[in-house]
Amino acid sequence: MPTESEMPLSPDDIHRRYRELQQYVGWTPEDAARVQLLAATLEPYLPTLVDDFYQEIQRHPDVYRVITGGQAQVERLKGALLAWLRELFSGPYDRDYVLRRWRIGQRHLGIGLDQIYVQAALARLRAGLLHALDQSWQGNWPPEGGAIRRSLNLLLDLELAIIQDAYHREHVELIAEHTRAQGELAFRALVEAAPCMVIIITAPDRSILYFNPFAETVTGYTSAEVLGKNLVELLNGSALAAGMALEKGTEFEALIRCKDGSRRWVLWNHEHLSDFRGSPASLVVGLDRTELKDAQQRAWHSERLAELGVLASGLAHEIRNPLNSIRFNLLNVQDGVAQPQTDPADVAAMVKDIADEVDRLEGIMREFLHLARPDPAQVEVVEVRELLESVARLVDGPCRAQKVEFALDCAARVRAAADPNQLKQVLLNLVLNAQQAMPQGGRLDLRCQAPADGVRIEASDTGPGIPEDIRDKLFQPFF
Numbered sequence: 001m002p003t004e005s006e007m008p009l010s011p012d013d014i015h016r017r018y019r020e021l022q023q024y025v026g027w028t029p030e031d032a033a034r035v036q037l038l039a040a041t042l043e044p045y046l047p048t049l050v051d052d053f054y055q056e057i058q059r060h061p062d063v064y065r066v067i068t069g070g071q072a073q074v075e076r077l078k079g080a081l082l083a084w085l086r087e088l089f090s091g092p093y094d095r096d097y098v099l100r101r102w103r104i105g106q107r108h109l110g111i112g113l114d115q116i117y118v119q120a121a122l123a124r125l126r127a128g129l130l131h132a133l134d135q136s137w138q139g140n141w142p143p144e145g146g147a148i149r150r151s152l153n154l155l156l157d158l159e160l161a162i163i164q165d166a167y168h169r170e171h172v173e174l175i176a177e178h179t180r181a182q183g184e185l186a187f188r189a190l191v192e193a194a195p196c197m198v199i200i201i202t203a204p205d206r207s208i209l210y211f212n213p214f215a216e217t218v219t220g221y222t223s224a225e226v227l228g229k230n231l232v233e234l235l236n237g238s239a240l241a242a243g244m245a246l247e248k249g250t251e252f253e254a255l256i257r258c259k260d261g262s263r264r265w266v267l268w269n270h271e272h273l274s275d276f277r278g279s280p281a282s283l284v285v286g287l288d289r290t291e292l293k294d295a296q297q298r299a300w301h302s303e304r305l306a307e308l309g310v311l312a313s314g315l316a317h318e319i320r321n322p323l324n325s326i327r328f329n330l331l332n333v334q335d336g337v338a339q340p341q342t343d344p345a346d347v348a349a350m351v352k353d354i355a356d357e358v359d360r361l362e363g364i365m366r367e368f369l370h371l372a373r374p375d376p377a378q379v380e381v382v383e384v385r386e387l388l389e390s391v392a393r394l395v396d397g398p399c400r401a402q403k404v405e406f407a408l409d410c411a412a413r414v415r416a417a418a419d420p421n422q423l424k425q426v427l428l429n430l431v432l433n434a435q436q437a438m439p440q441g442g443r444l445d446l447r448c449q450a451p452a453d454g455v456r457i458e459a460s461d462t463g464p465g466i467p468e469d470i471r472d473k474l475f476q477p478f479f
C-alpha cells in the first residue's frame, strides 16, 4: 500500500502545491509584472546564455553522459531551454505552465540526471541572467532595479523547487514500485520453491489465479492450463468443496483427481486473503499425503495379517482340547460297545460328553466367525442405567455365590448412542471376568459418568489385577 508521499499527484494537486509555494516565498502579481518587463531586456542575451549552459555541460563527463543523442540532441535541448527561458519571463504562471515545468523534473529523472547538476546549472543560469542585467543597465540602474532582481530570483527559486519536487516525487514512486516488485519477486521465489501446493483462487467463485510448480507436479496440470478454471471442478473434489465450506484455517483431507485420472490424498488448509491484486481471494495450501496414506494402509494390512496369525493359533489351541476329549470318548464308546457287559447308561453318558464337546466346538466356531466378520452395529439411543442394571441382575447370582459385593453407581438419566447388545456383552464379559478373578470374594464397582463429550463407564475390583506383562495383549482374540 503506497504511503501518502508515494501517491502520484494529480495535475490539480501539482498546481495547488505551486500556488502554495508562491504564497510561501511571497510571490505577488507585481513580481510577475516586473519579470515580464525583463523579457525584452534579456532577449538578446539568451542565445549566448543557452550556448554557455550546454558548453559547461559538455565539460563534465558525468553530466554529459545523459545526453545520448550527440550534437543533434544538444541543438534540440538548446531550443527547449530557450523556449523555457522565454516562457519564464512571459508566464502566465497558470496550471498548464506549472504542469510543463513539472514535466521537466520527470524527464530528468527518466534520463538518470543527478539533481545536484540541475541545481548547479540553475545557479550558473541565474548568475548569467543577473550578469546580463548588469550589462544591460551599464551601472545605470532603474529605480526598481533591486525589486526586479529580487523578483527574478524568486521566480528562479520557484522553478528549481518545482523541477526538484517533480523529480523527488517521481523518484519515491519509482522506488516504491521497485520495492513492491522486489517484494513480489521474493514472494514468488518462496512460493515457487515451496514443497506444498499453493493455489490462490477468487472468492467466492473459486477460479484459479495462481498455481505453484508443486501443484503442477502433483496434479499433472500446467499453470497455463488451469488459470481461470474452477478449482473444485478441475480436481473433481466434492470433499474439497465441503472442506472449504469449513471455517478458514481448518485442516481437512480430501481426495483429488489428477490430469491422468489417478487419485491423490491431499491434506488441505485455506485462508482468506482480503486483498490479492485488489480483490478478495482465498489461499489454498495442500500437502500431498498419498505416499503416507499408502504406507498407513500397508501397515494396517500387515497388522491385520499378524492378528489373523494370532487368531489362527488361538483357534487351534481352543479346538485341540474338545477334539482330544471327543477322540478319548469315542475310543471309550468303541471299547464299551465291543464289551457285552458294558452298561448302556455309561455309553449314553460318553455320547453326551461327545455331543457337549461338539457344542463347544460349534460355540468356538461361532465366536471365531463373529470376530472375523462382526455383525454390523445396530446403533440406537441406549438408556445406560437400564443397561447396567440388567448386567447387574445377570451377575447377581454368581457374585453372591462367591461373596463378591457388587455395587453400581450411575445417574438416573444417562443416554448414549450404541449397539445395546454389543455393549451389554462387553460389560457382562468384563464383570464376569472380574468376579471370576476373586474366588475368595471381594468388591466389584461399576461406575458411569457423563462428561460433556460422551459417556464413561469404569469397572474396578479388589482382585489381583491384570499382570503387567499381558496387559498389551488384552485385546488379542483367543488370548
Ligand code: HEM
Pocket (backbone or CB within 6 Å): 057, 063, 064, 066, 067, 068, 073, 077, 080, 081, 084, 103, 104, 107, 108, 111, 113, 117, 118, 121, 122, 125
Ligand atoms: C536549470 C536546469 C535545467 C533546465 C531548466 C532544463 C530544462 C529542460 C527542458 C525544458 C527539457 C525538455 C523537457 C520535455 O521534453 O518535456 C529538458 C530535457 C532534458 N534535459 Fe534539461 N534542463 C536543465 C538541466 C539539465 C542538465 C544539467 C542536463 C544535463 C545534461 C539536462 C539534460 C536534459 C536532457 C538530456 C533532456 C531530455 C531531452 C530529450 O528528451 O531529448 N538538463 N531539460
